[in-house]
Amino acid sequence: MPFSTPARACGIDFGTSNSTVGWLRPDAETLIELEDGKITLPSVVFFNLEERRPVYGRLALQEYLEGYEGRLMRSLKSLLGSKLLKSETTVLGSALPFKDLLGFFIGELKNRAEAVADRPFEEVVLGRPVFFVDDDPVADLEAQNTLVAVAHKLGFKDVSFQYEPIAAAFDYESGIAREELVLIVDIGGGTSDFSLVRLSPQRRSLAERHDDILATGGVHIGGTDFDKQLSLQGVMPLFGYGSRMKSAAPMPTSTHLNLATWHTINAVYSAQ
Ligand SMILES: Nc1ncnc2c1ncn2[C@@H]1O[C@H](COP(=O)(O)OP(=O)(O)OP(=O)(O)O)[C@@H](O)[C@H]1O
Ligand SMILES: [Mg+2]
Incomplete structure:
Protein backbone atom coordinates (compact mmCIF):
# COMPACT_ATOMS: atom_id res chain seq x y z
CA MET A 1 0.00 0.00 0.00
CA ALA A 177 0.45 -11.26 -7.66
CA ARG A 178 -2.00 -10.89 -10.58
CA GLU A 179 -5.63 -10.09 -11.29
CA GLU A 180 -8.14 -12.62 -9.97
CA LEU A 181 -11.90 -12.89 -9.90
CA VAL A 182 -12.61 -14.09 -6.37
CA LEU A 183 -15.65 -15.42 -4.55
CA ILE A 184 -15.23 -14.46 -0.91
CA VAL A 185 -17.18 -16.48 1.67
CA ASP A 186 -17.20 -15.09 5.22
CA ILE A 187 -18.95 -17.51 7.55
CA GLY A 188 -19.43 -15.67 10.83
CA GLY A 189 -21.09 -16.29 14.14
CA GLY A 190 -24.33 -14.54 13.18
CA THR A 191 -24.25 -14.04 9.43
CA SER A 192 -22.63 -15.57 6.38
CA ASP A 193 -21.66 -13.12 3.67
CA PHE A 194 -20.56 -13.55 0.08
CA SER A 195 -18.97 -11.27 -2.47
CA LEU A 196 -17.71 -11.66 -6.01
CA VAL A 197 -14.86 -9.19 -6.49
CA ARG A 198 -12.25 -8.36 -9.09
CA LEU A 199 -8.93 -8.07 -7.31
CA SER A 200 -5.51 -7.12 -8.57
CA PRO A 201 -2.26 -5.68 -7.22
CA GLN A 202 -2.56 -2.77 -9.69
CA ARG A 203 -6.06 -1.77 -8.60
CA ARG A 204 -5.35 -2.11 -4.90
CA SER A 205 -4.50 1.54 -4.30
CA LEU A 206 -7.52 2.99 -6.15
CA ALA A 207 -9.84 4.90 -3.85
CA GLU A 208 -12.97 3.95 -5.80
CA ARG A 209 -13.52 0.21 -6.24
CA HIS A 210 -17.24 0.18 -6.90
CA ASP A 211 -16.86 -1.31 -10.38
CA ASP A 212 -14.77 -4.18 -9.01
CA ILE A 213 -17.50 -5.38 -6.69
CA LEU A 214 -19.59 -7.53 -8.98
CA ALA A 215 -22.00 -8.90 -6.39
CA THR A 216 -22.61 -9.08 -2.64
CA GLY A 217 -25.12 -11.08 -0.64
CA GLY A 218 -25.64 -12.59 2.76
CA VAL A 219 -27.87 -14.65 5.01
CA HIS A 220 -28.55 -14.61 8.72
CA ILE A 221 -27.02 -18.00 9.41
CA GLY A 222 -23.81 -18.54 11.37
CA GLY A 223 -21.96 -20.44 14.07
CA THR A 224 -24.30 -19.36 16.85
CA ASP A 225 -27.17 -21.21 15.10
CA PHE A 226 -25.18 -24.35 15.83
CA ASP A 227 -25.10 -23.39 19.53
CA LYS A 228 -28.86 -22.90 19.40
CA GLN A 229 -29.51 -26.31 17.84
CA LEU A 230 -27.20 -27.99 20.36
CA SER A 231 -29.11 -26.36 23.19
CA LEU A 232 -32.53 -27.23 21.75
CA GLN A 233 -31.57 -30.84 21.08
CA GLY A 234 -29.39 -31.53 24.10
CA VAL A 235 -30.30 -29.23 26.97
CA MET A 236 -33.76 -27.71 26.67
CA PRO A 237 -35.59 -31.09 26.63
CA LEU A 238 -34.27 -31.51 30.21
CA PHE A 239 -36.22 -28.34 31.06
CA GLY A 240 -39.44 -29.55 29.47
CA TYR A 241 -38.99 -28.42 25.87
CA GLY A 242 -41.15 -30.62 23.64
CA SER A 243 -43.04 -32.17 26.58
CA ARG A 244 -46.71 -31.91 27.54
CA MET A 245 -48.29 -30.08 30.42
CA LYS A 246 -50.61 -31.78 32.99
CA SER A 247 -53.54 -30.81 30.80
CA ALA A 248 -51.84 -32.72 27.96
CA ALA A 249 -51.52 -29.48 25.99
CA PRO A 250 -48.10 -28.95 24.38
CA MET A 251 -45.64 -27.01 26.52
CA PRO A 252 -45.28 -23.40 25.22
CA THR A 253 -41.89 -23.06 23.54
CA SER A 254 -41.09 -19.34 23.66
CA THR A 255 -39.05 -19.45 26.88
CA HIS A 256 -37.03 -22.45 25.70
CA LEU A 257 -36.36 -20.81 22.34
CA ASN A 258 -35.24 -17.62 24.10
CA LEU A 259 -32.98 -19.58 26.44
CA ALA A 260 -31.37 -21.41 23.53
CA THR A 261 -30.48 -18.21 21.66
CA TRP A 262 -27.55 -16.20 23.01
CA HIS A 263 -28.94 -12.70 22.55
CA THR A 264 -32.50 -13.53 23.67
CA ILE A 265 -31.39 -15.13 26.94
CA ASN A 266 -31.52 -11.51 28.14
CA ALA A 267 -35.27 -11.44 27.47
CA VAL A 268 -35.84 -14.19 30.05
CA TYR A 269 -34.01 -12.37 32.85
CA SER A 270 -36.86 -10.78 34.77
CA ALA A 271 -37.77 -11.02 38.42
CA GLN A 272 -40.64 -13.21 37.30
N1 LIG B 1 -11.42 -21.35 17.53
C1 LIG B 1 -12.62 -21.76 17.16
N2 LIG B 1 -13.05 -22.99 17.45
C2 LIG B 1 -14.27 -23.43 17.06
N3 LIG B 1 -15.14 -22.68 16.40
C3 LIG B 1 -14.77 -21.46 16.09
C4 LIG B 1 -13.50 -20.91 16.45
N4 LIG B 1 -13.42 -19.64 15.99
C5 LIG B 1 -14.60 -19.42 15.39
N5 LIG B 1 -15.39 -20.50 15.45
C6 LIG B 1 -16.75 -20.63 14.89
O1 LIG B 1 -16.86 -19.78 13.81
C7 LIG B 1 -17.93 -18.88 14.02
C8 LIG B 1 -17.58 -17.58 13.37
O2 LIG B 1 -16.51 -16.97 14.03
P1 LIG B 1 -16.08 -15.49 13.59
O3 LIG B 1 -15.11 -14.98 14.59
O4 LIG B 1 -15.69 -15.48 12.15
O5 LIG B 1 -17.49 -14.75 13.73
P2 LIG B 1 -17.78 -13.21 13.82
O6 LIG B 1 -16.96 -12.47 12.87
O7 LIG B 1 -17.71 -12.79 15.24
O8 LIG B 1 -19.34 -13.17 13.40
P3 LIG B 1 -20.10 -12.24 12.34
O9 LIG B 1 -19.14 -11.90 11.25
O10 LIG B 1 -21.26 -13.09 11.87
O11 LIG B 1 -20.57 -11.08 13.11
C9 LIG B 1 -18.13 -18.84 15.54
O12 LIG B 1 -19.45 -18.55 15.91
C10 LIG B 1 -17.79 -20.26 15.90
O13 LIG B 1 -18.93 -21.09 15.70
MG1 LIG C 1 -17.13 -11.73 10.97
Whole structure:
Protein backbone atom coordinates (compact mmCIF):
# COMPACT_ATOMS: atom_id res chain seq x y z
CA MET A 1 0.00 0.00 0.00
CA PRO A 2 1.41 3.40 -0.93
CA PHE A 3 1.19 5.27 2.32
CA SER A 4 3.77 6.82 4.58
CA THR A 5 1.76 8.17 7.48
CA PRO A 6 -0.55 6.39 9.91
CA ALA A 7 -4.24 6.38 8.99
CA ARG A 8 -6.44 8.80 10.90
CA ALA A 9 -9.22 6.28 11.24
CA CYS A 10 -9.28 2.92 12.93
CA GLY A 11 -11.34 0.03 11.61
CA ILE A 12 -13.57 -1.99 13.89
CA ASP A 13 -14.90 -5.44 13.03
CA PHE A 14 -17.52 -5.83 15.74
CA GLY A 15 -18.35 -9.49 15.28
CA THR A 16 -21.06 -11.72 16.69
CA SER A 17 -18.44 -14.05 18.20
CA ASN A 18 -15.13 -12.17 17.95
CA SER A 19 -14.08 -8.56 17.38
CA THR A 20 -10.94 -6.91 16.04
CA VAL A 21 -9.59 -3.39 15.64
CA GLY A 22 -7.24 -2.37 12.84
CA TRP A 23 -5.10 0.69 12.37
CA LEU A 24 -3.13 1.10 9.15
CA ARG A 25 0.39 2.34 9.80
CA PRO A 26 3.66 2.08 7.89
CA ASP A 27 5.91 -0.77 9.00
CA ALA A 28 3.57 -2.16 11.62
CA GLU A 29 0.96 -4.86 11.91
CA THR A 30 -2.52 -3.54 11.14
CA LEU A 31 -4.44 -5.51 13.75
CA ILE A 32 -4.10 -4.23 17.29
CA GLU A 33 -3.51 -6.60 20.19
CA LEU A 34 -6.64 -6.43 22.31
CA GLU A 35 -6.28 -9.10 25.00
CA ASP A 36 -3.20 -10.99 26.25
CA GLY A 37 -1.28 -10.26 23.05
CA LYS A 38 -4.13 -11.61 20.89
CA ILE A 39 -5.67 -9.64 18.04
CA THR A 40 -9.23 -10.70 18.80
CA LEU A 41 -11.48 -9.85 21.69
CA PRO A 42 -14.30 -12.41 22.00
CA SER A 43 -17.57 -10.42 21.87
CA VAL A 44 -18.53 -11.33 25.43
CA VAL A 45 -19.55 -9.26 28.43
CA PHE A 46 -19.84 -10.72 31.92
CA PHE A 47 -21.38 -8.62 34.66
CA ASN A 48 -19.69 -9.94 37.76
CA LEU A 49 -22.29 -9.54 40.53
CA GLU A 50 -19.88 -10.12 43.41
CA GLU A 51 -17.40 -7.52 42.26
CA ARG A 52 -20.08 -5.32 40.68
CA ARG A 53 -18.22 -4.68 37.43
CA PRO A 54 -18.37 -5.70 33.78
CA VAL A 55 -15.51 -7.75 32.31
CA TYR A 56 -14.91 -8.49 28.65
CA GLY A 57 -13.55 -11.10 26.26
CA ARG A 58 -11.67 -14.20 27.41
CA LEU A 59 -11.58 -12.92 30.97
CA ALA A 60 -15.38 -12.67 30.91
CA LEU A 61 -15.69 -16.31 29.87
CA GLN A 62 -13.09 -17.35 32.44
CA GLU A 63 -14.86 -15.63 35.35
CA TYR A 64 -18.17 -17.13 34.27
CA LEU A 65 -16.66 -20.61 34.06
CA GLU A 66 -14.97 -20.17 37.44
CA GLY A 67 -18.46 -19.87 38.86
CA TYR A 68 -18.75 -16.21 39.73
CA GLU A 69 -22.33 -15.08 40.18
CA GLY A 70 -23.36 -12.81 37.31
CA ARG A 71 -24.77 -12.34 33.82
CA LEU A 72 -22.98 -13.66 30.76
CA MET A 73 -23.86 -11.96 27.48
CA ARG A 74 -22.80 -13.10 24.02
CA SER A 75 -23.89 -12.38 20.43
CA LEU A 76 -24.50 -8.73 21.31
CA LYS A 77 -24.38 -7.91 17.60
CA SER A 78 -27.52 -9.98 17.05
CA LEU A 79 -29.37 -7.39 19.13
CA LEU A 80 -28.98 -5.03 16.16
CA GLY A 81 -32.13 -5.32 14.12
CA SER A 82 -33.98 -7.26 16.84
CA LYS A 83 -36.98 -6.02 18.81
CA LEU A 84 -34.96 -6.25 22.03
CA LEU A 85 -32.92 -3.23 21.02
CA LYS A 86 -35.68 -0.87 22.05
CA SER A 87 -35.88 -2.41 25.52
CA GLU A 88 -33.65 -2.82 28.53
CA THR A 89 -32.53 -5.46 30.97
CA THR A 90 -31.76 -5.31 34.67
CA VAL A 91 -28.07 -5.55 35.44
CA LEU A 92 -26.53 -5.06 38.89
CA GLY A 93 -29.90 -3.80 40.11
CA SER A 94 -30.40 -1.05 37.53
CA ALA A 95 -32.02 -0.87 34.13
CA LEU A 96 -29.58 -1.13 31.26
CA PRO A 97 -30.84 -0.32 27.74
CA PHE A 98 -29.48 -2.84 25.23
CA LYS A 99 -28.14 0.07 23.19
CA ASP A 100 -25.90 0.98 26.14
CA LEU A 101 -24.75 -2.62 26.37
CA LEU A 102 -23.51 -2.40 22.78
CA GLY A 103 -21.83 0.87 23.77
CA PHE A 104 -20.05 -0.84 26.67
CA PHE A 105 -18.51 -3.45 24.41
CA ILE A 106 -17.62 -1.22 21.45
CA GLY A 107 -16.33 1.39 23.91
CA GLU A 108 -14.07 -1.29 25.39
CA LEU A 109 -12.71 -2.03 21.89
CA LYS A 110 -12.05 1.70 21.42
CA ASN A 111 -10.35 2.07 24.81
CA ARG A 112 -8.10 -0.93 24.30
CA ALA A 113 -7.14 0.15 20.78
CA GLU A 114 -6.39 3.70 21.94
CA ALA A 115 -4.28 2.44 24.83
CA VAL A 116 -2.13 0.32 22.48
CA ALA A 117 -1.98 2.94 19.72
CA ASP A 118 -1.29 5.64 22.30
CA ARG A 119 -3.62 8.08 20.54
CA PRO A 120 -7.34 8.81 20.43
CA PHE A 121 -9.47 7.77 17.45
CA GLU A 122 -12.22 10.10 16.29
CA GLU A 123 -12.77 8.44 12.94
CA VAL A 124 -13.87 4.88 12.45
CA VAL A 125 -14.75 2.49 9.65
CA LEU A 126 -17.15 -0.09 11.01
CA GLY A 127 -17.62 -3.45 9.34
CA ARG A 128 -21.17 -4.49 8.68
CA PRO A 129 -22.77 -7.66 7.32
CA VAL A 130 -24.42 -7.29 3.93
CA PHE A 131 -27.74 -7.71 5.77
CA PHE A 132 -28.17 -7.19 9.51
CA VAL A 133 -31.76 -8.35 8.95
CA ASP A 134 -32.91 -10.58 6.11
CA ASP A 135 -35.60 -9.23 3.78
CA ASP A 136 -36.34 -6.07 5.77
CA PRO A 137 -34.53 -2.96 4.48
CA VAL A 138 -36.17 -0.69 7.08
CA ALA A 139 -35.01 -2.79 10.04
CA ASP A 140 -31.64 -3.17 8.37
CA LEU A 141 -31.18 0.59 8.09
CA GLU A 142 -32.31 0.97 11.68
CA ALA A 143 -29.63 -1.50 12.76
CA GLN A 144 -26.94 0.52 10.97
CA ASN A 145 -28.28 3.81 12.36
CA THR A 146 -28.13 2.33 15.86
CA LEU A 147 -24.47 1.53 15.35
CA VAL A 148 -23.85 5.11 14.17
CA ALA A 149 -25.59 6.48 17.27
CA VAL A 150 -23.58 4.18 19.55
CA ALA A 151 -20.32 5.21 17.85
CA HIS A 152 -21.14 8.94 18.12
CA LYS A 153 -21.91 8.55 21.80
CA LEU A 154 -18.50 6.95 22.28
CA GLY A 155 -16.77 9.98 20.77
CA PHE A 156 -16.33 8.89 17.16
CA LYS A 157 -17.11 12.00 15.10
CA ASP A 158 -16.75 10.43 11.67
CA VAL A 159 -18.36 7.04 11.12
CA SER A 160 -18.39 5.06 7.89
CA PHE A 161 -19.12 1.46 6.95
CA GLN A 162 -17.55 -1.32 4.94
CA TYR A 163 -19.24 -4.60 4.04
CA GLU A 164 -17.48 -7.40 5.92
CA PRO A 165 -16.96 -9.63 2.84
CA ILE A 166 -15.44 -6.68 0.95
CA ALA A 167 -13.03 -6.06 3.81
CA ALA A 168 -12.12 -9.75 3.65
CA ALA A 169 -11.60 -9.44 -0.12
CA PHE A 170 -9.23 -6.48 0.29
CA ASP A 171 -7.25 -8.42 2.86
CA TYR A 172 -6.89 -11.31 0.42
CA GLU A 173 -5.90 -8.82 -2.32
CA SER A 174 -2.89 -7.70 -0.31
CA GLY A 175 -1.26 -11.07 -1.01
CA ILE A 176 -1.91 -11.75 -4.70
CA ALA A 177 0.45 -11.26 -7.66
CA ARG A 178 -2.00 -10.89 -10.58
CA GLU A 179 -5.63 -10.09 -11.29
CA GLU A 180 -8.14 -12.62 -9.97
CA LEU A 181 -11.90 -12.89 -9.90
CA VAL A 182 -12.61 -14.09 -6.37
CA LEU A 183 -15.65 -15.42 -4.55
CA ILE A 184 -15.23 -14.46 -0.91
CA VAL A 185 -17.18 -16.48 1.67
CA ASP A 186 -17.20 -15.09 5.22
CA ILE A 187 -18.95 -17.51 7.55
CA GLY A 188 -19.43 -15.67 10.83
CA GLY A 189 -21.09 -16.29 14.14
CA GLY A 190 -24.33 -14.54 13.18
CA THR A 191 -24.25 -14.04 9.43
CA SER A 192 -22.63 -15.57 6.38
CA ASP A 193 -21.66 -13.12 3.67
CA PHE A 194 -20.56 -13.55 0.08
CA SER A 195 -18.97 -11.27 -2.47
CA LEU A 196 -17.71 -11.66 -6.01
CA VAL A 197 -14.86 -9.19 -6.49
CA ARG A 198 -12.25 -8.36 -9.09
CA LEU A 199 -8.93 -8.07 -7.31
CA SER A 200 -5.51 -7.12 -8.57
CA PRO A 201 -2.26 -5.68 -7.22
CA GLN A 202 -2.56 -2.77 -9.69
CA ARG A 203 -6.06 -1.77 -8.60
CA ARG A 204 -5.35 -2.11 -4.90
CA SER A 205 -4.50 1.54 -4.30
CA LEU A 206 -7.52 2.99 -6.15
CA ALA A 207 -9.84 4.90 -3.85
CA GLU A 208 -12.97 3.95 -5.80
CA ARG A 209 -13.52 0.21 -6.24
CA HIS A 210 -17.24 0.18 -6.90
CA ASP A 211 -16.86 -1.31 -10.38
CA ASP A 212 -14.77 -4.18 -9.01
CA ILE A 213 -17.50 -5.38 -6.69
CA LEU A 214 -19.59 -7.53 -8.98
CA ALA A 215 -22.00 -8.90 -6.39
CA THR A 216 -22.61 -9.08 -2.64
CA GLY A 217 -25.12 -11.08 -0.64
CA GLY A 218 -25.64 -12.59 2.76
CA VAL A 219 -27.87 -14.65 5.01
CA HIS A 220 -28.55 -14.61 8.72
CA ILE A 221 -27.02 -18.00 9.41
CA GLY A 222 -23.81 -18.54 11.37
CA GLY A 223 -21.96 -20.44 14.07
CA THR A 224 -24.30 -19.36 16.85
CA ASP A 225 -27.17 -21.21 15.10
CA PHE A 226 -25.18 -24.35 15.83
CA ASP A 227 -25.10 -23.39 19.53
CA LYS A 228 -28.86 -22.90 19.40
CA GLN A 229 -29.51 -26.31 17.84
CA LEU A 230 -27.20 -27.99 20.36
CA SER A 231 -29.11 -26.36 23.19
CA LEU A 232 -32.53 -27.23 21.75
CA GLN A 233 -31.57 -30.84 21.08
CA GLY A 234 -29.39 -31.53 24.10
CA VAL A 235 -30.30 -29.23 26.97
CA MET A 236 -33.76 -27.71 26.67
CA PRO A 237 -35.59 -31.09 26.63
CA LEU A 238 -34.27 -31.51 30.21
CA PHE A 239 -36.22 -28.34 31.06
CA GLY A 240 -39.44 -29.55 29.47
CA TYR A 241 -38.99 -28.42 25.87
CA GLY A 242 -41.15 -30.62 23.64
CA SER A 243 -43.04 -32.17 26.58
CA ARG A 244 -46.71 -31.91 27.54
CA MET A 245 -48.29 -30.08 30.42
CA LYS A 246 -50.61 -31.78 32.99
CA SER A 247 -53.54 -30.81 30.80
CA ALA A 248 -51.84 -32.72 27.96
CA ALA A 249 -51.52 -29.48 25.99
CA PRO A 250 -48.10 -28.95 24.38
CA MET A 251 -45.64 -27.01 26.52
CA PRO A 252 -45.28 -23.40 25.22
CA THR A 253 -41.89 -23.06 23.54
CA SER A 254 -41.09 -19.34 23.66
CA THR A 255 -39.05 -19.45 26.88
CA HIS A 256 -37.03 -22.45 25.70
CA LEU A 257 -36.36 -20.81 22.34
CA ASN A 258 -35.24 -17.62 24.10
CA LEU A 259 -32.98 -19.58 26.44
CA ALA A 260 -31.37 -21.41 23.53
CA THR A 261 -30.48 -18.21 21.66
CA TRP A 262 -27.55 -16.20 23.01
CA HIS A 263 -28.94 -12.70 22.55
CA THR A 264 -32.50 -13.53 23.67
CA ILE A 265 -31.39 -15.13 26.94
CA ASN A 266 -31.52 -11.51 28.14
CA ALA A 267 -35.27 -11.44 27.47
CA VAL A 268 -35.84 -14.19 30.05
CA TYR A 269 -34.01 -12.37 32.85
CA SER A 270 -36.86 -10.78 34.77
CA ALA A 271 -37.77 -11.02 38.42
CA GLN A 272 -40.64 -13.21 37.30
N1 LIG B 1 -11.42 -21.35 17.53
C1 LIG B 1 -12.62 -21.76 17.16
N2 LIG B 1 -13.05 -22.99 17.45
C2 LIG B 1 -14.27 -23.43 17.06
N3 LIG B 1 -15.14 -22.68 16.40
C3 LIG B 1 -14.77 -21.46 16.09
C4 LIG B 1 -13.50 -20.91 16.45
N4 LIG B 1 -13.42 -19.64 15.99
C5 LIG B 1 -14.60 -19.42 15.39
N5 LIG B 1 -15.39 -20.50 15.45
C6 LIG B 1 -16.75 -20.63 14.89
O1 LIG B 1 -16.86 -19.78 13.81
C7 LIG B 1 -17.93 -18.88 14.02
C8 LIG B 1 -17.58 -17.58 13.37
O2 LIG B 1 -16.51 -16.97 14.03
P1 LIG B 1 -16.08 -15.49 13.59
O3 LIG B 1 -15.11 -14.98 14.59
O4 LIG B 1 -15.69 -15.48 12.15
O5 LIG B 1 -17.49 -14.75 13.73
P2 LIG B 1 -17.78 -13.21 13.82
O6 LIG B 1 -16.96 -12.47 12.87
O7 LIG B 1 -17.71 -12.79 15.24
O8 LIG B 1 -19.34 -13.17 13.40
P3 LIG B 1 -20.10 -12.24 12.34
O9 LIG B 1 -19.14 -11.90 11.25
O10 LIG B 1 -21.26 -13.09 11.87
O11 LIG B 1 -20.57 -11.08 13.11
C9 LIG B 1 -18.13 -18.84 15.54
O12 LIG B 1 -19.45 -18.55 15.91
C10 LIG B 1 -17.79 -20.26 15.90
O13 LIG B 1 -18.93 -21.09 15.70
MG1 LIG C 1 -17.13 -11.73 10.97
